[in-house]
Amino acid sequence: MKKVLWAFMLSLLPVIHLLHTHTSPVKGQVLPPLPKEEVAKISAMEFKSLLSDYYVMEVAQLFGGKKGNPSKAEIIWMAKALDLAAALDPYYTEPYYFAGNVIPWYGAVDHVIRILKKGLKFKKGDWRLPFYLGFIYYYFKKDPVTGAKYLAMATHSPSAPSYLPLLVARLYSEKGHYSAAIAYLEGLYRSAQDPKAKEMIKKRFQALIIMDRLEKLAQEYKRRYGALPKNPEDLVKVGMIKEVPRDPYGGKFYFKKDGTVWTTSSLREGGVPKGR
Amino acid sequence: MRASLALAWVTMKEGLRERAFLGIMIFAFLLLLASGAIADLSIGNIIKVTQDLGLATVSFTALLLAFFMGTHLMAKDLDKRSVYMVLSKPIGRGHYIFGKYGGLAALVGLSTALVTLFMLATTFYFYKTTRLYTPPHVAWAKLILTSLFIFLEASLILAVSIFFSSFTSSALLALFLTLAVYLVGQSTRQVMDFIQGPLGKKTSPIVKGIAKLAYHIFPDLSLLDLKSAAVHNLPMPAGDLLKAALYAMAYILFLLIAATLIFKKREMK
Numbered sequence: 001m002k003k004v005l006w007a008f009m010l011s012l013l014p015v016i017h018l019l020h021t022h023t024s025p026v027k028g029q030v031l032p033p034l035p036k037e038e039v040a041k042i043s044a045m046e047f048k049s050l051l052s053d054y055y056v057m058e059v060a061q062l063f064g065g066k067k068g069n070p071s072k073a074e075i076i077w078m079a080k081a082l083d084l085a086a087a088l089d090p091y092y093t094e095p096y097y098f099a100g101n102v103i104p105w106y107g108a109v110d111h112v113i114r115i116l117k118k119g120l121k122f123k124k125g126d127w128r129l130p131f132y133l134g135f136i137y138y139y140f141k142k143d144p145v146t147g148a149k150y151l152a153m154a155t156h157s158p159s160a161p162s163y164l165p166l167l168v169a170r171l172y173s174e175k176g177h178y179s180a181a182i183a184y185l186e187g188l189y190r191s192a193q194d195p196k197a198k199e200m201i202k203k204r205f206q207a208l209i210i211m212d213r214l215e216k217l218a219q220e221y222k223r224r225y226g227a228l229p230k231n232p233e234d235l236v237k238v239g240m241i242k243e244v245p246r247d248p249y250g251g252k253f254y255f256k257k258d259g260t261v262w263t264t265s266s267l268r269e270g271g272v273p274k275g276r
Numbered sequence: 277m278r279a280s281l282a283l284a285w286v287t288m289k290e291g292l293r294e295r296a297f298l299g300i301m302i303f304a305f306l307l308l309l310a311s312g313a314i315a316d317l318s319i320g321n322i323i324k325v326t327q328d329l330g331l332a333t334v335s336f337t338a339l340l341l342a343f344f345m346g347t348h349l350m351a352k353d354l355d356k357r358s359v360y361m362v363l364s365k366p367i368g369r370g371h372y373i374f375g376k377y378g379g380l381a382a383l384v385g386l387s388t389a390l391v392t393l394f395m396l397a398t399t400f401y402f403y404k405t406t407r408l409y410t411p412p413h414v415a416w417a418k419l420i421l422t423s424l425f426i427f428l429e430a431s432l433i434l435a436v437s438i439f440f441s442s443f444t445s446s447a448l449l450a451l452f453l454t455l456a457v458y459l460v461g462q463s464t465r466q467v468m469d470f471i472q473g474p475l476g477k478k479t480s481p482i483v484k485g486i487a488k489l490a491y492h493i494f495p496d497l498s499l500l501d502l503k504s505a506a507v508h509n510l511p512m513p514a515g516d517l518l519k520a521a522l523y524a525m526a527y528i529l530f531l532l533i534a535a536t537l538i539f540k541k542r543e544m545k
Contacts, residue, residue: 038470045462046501050332053318053325060319091508094320195407197319 100132287379346437
């Protein structure tokens with residue numbers, strides 16, 4: 001009897017294994033619902049900063065684990081999760097860092113501004129928060145006056161690095177679509193904390209430099225030939241560049257009708273075509 | 277006094293032999309070992325996350341021990357009738373309560389010290405081996421101070437569990453009541469903050485009254501929570517720390533005396 005039981009028990013193992021590997025979970029909501037700030041604060045009790053870490057991790061995983069651009073719903077979820085993380089542990093830098101540098105490129109700009117402004121109250125003397133705010137106003141909100149206010153705040157902060165004033169000056173002096181972003185990313189690159197983030201910024205920095213150059217070349221092309229180039233290959237044909245530069249994200253650069261440059265990868269890993 | 281000390285010693289040894297104690301300690305060490313891997317899922321300053329996980333482990337272990345050992349060991353005494361053996365000796369019931377509490381507090385203190393040491397070691401290891409461009413500041417002294425206050429918090433919870441054990445006959449009931457006090461004690465200040473904020477305008481006066489009452493009756497455990505301040509290296513005013521520590525100690529003393537008074541009236545069947 002004992003032997004039979006043993007045999008039966010062991011024969012269950014392959015069954016369990018097969019069922020496990022051949023069953024896909026019933027798809028629930030992809031994005032877990034987020035609690036209200038007050039609810040989260042009370043229910044997390046003395047483990048608030050741990051919950052804050054958890055939300056930052058969730059955002060990092062969602063962002064890092066995806067191919068292609070995050071959807072609008074995902075960006076809003078990430079902004080909300082980071083808002084929650086900042087509320088739970090207002091002295092934690094990473095929620096502001098992520099909110100300020102990653103989210104605005106995809107949307108939810110006003111939400112990010114709210115998060116950063118709340119953070120200013122806690123992270124006094126940290127130059128990065130006003131720096132992010134300044135850039136977001138300057139670049140995404142097209143409001144250079146408010147942008148300048150925050151950038152001045154950043155440069156006057158006691159923790160500001162010595163290169164910051166020069167950088168801010170360049171932000172305001174350089175013409176061109178991407179120049180400001182390039183100057184900004186340079187500052188980010190220098191202040192980035194971990195190798196992963198540095199690598200991410202470097203890649204975007206390289207792509208923007210190419211795009212900036214292509215845009216300037218397109219204007220040069222127009223001066224010479226009276227019309228904007230249709231695609232980067234036109235620049236090769238007339239010998240302005242030797243070959244079409246490669247997108248570090250694996251996409252293909254193209255000219256929009258107004259002569260600005262964009263890429264099929266939308267500056268995201270995996271280079272999934274636009275329209276997704 | 278000597279009787280209390282002897283009882284405390286016996287209680288501590290008894291606690292050390294409990295399987296639950298061993299289980300909780302192993303759990304804590306595993307969690308600390310895994311903290312590096314867990315922190316790596318995050319971005320940026322992962323040393324901060326490691327510290328959060330470490331301090332949470334210290335606090336979680338101390339609380340688990342306070343919850344279970346406090347209610348379990350005293351109920352065991354009553355259940356197995358070993359309490360008669362003790363009380364038949366020339367030991368007052370007050371000495372019994374204080375001795376039992378002393379032993380349990382020593383047990384919690386010992387394990388908190390152990391887990392803290394291990395937490396500091398793992399934090400140091402990750403601090404040394406993680407490559408960050410701007411090395412984060414770790415406030416070691418503040419981490420140790422935080423552990424000390426975690427011990428105070430667990431001691432307070434322990435006193436609550438002794439208090440409930442002094443008049444309930446079921447360990448489970450005492451455990452639930454202690455848990456309830458902990459949950460309320462953790463959130464009273466937060467709830468008060470919300471009520472006094474813009475949200476409070478919508479709250480009914482009855483709810484406000486209850487919240488205020490709870491705020492004054494239940495122990496305010498948020499006073500003993502230094503975790504965030506330690507991890508972010510925020511200032512810790514000595515006066516506030518001293519007052520918080522005295523508050524906890526006075527509360528503990530009050531609970532133990534109350535437990536003694538109740539226990540003296542209790543009829544042993």
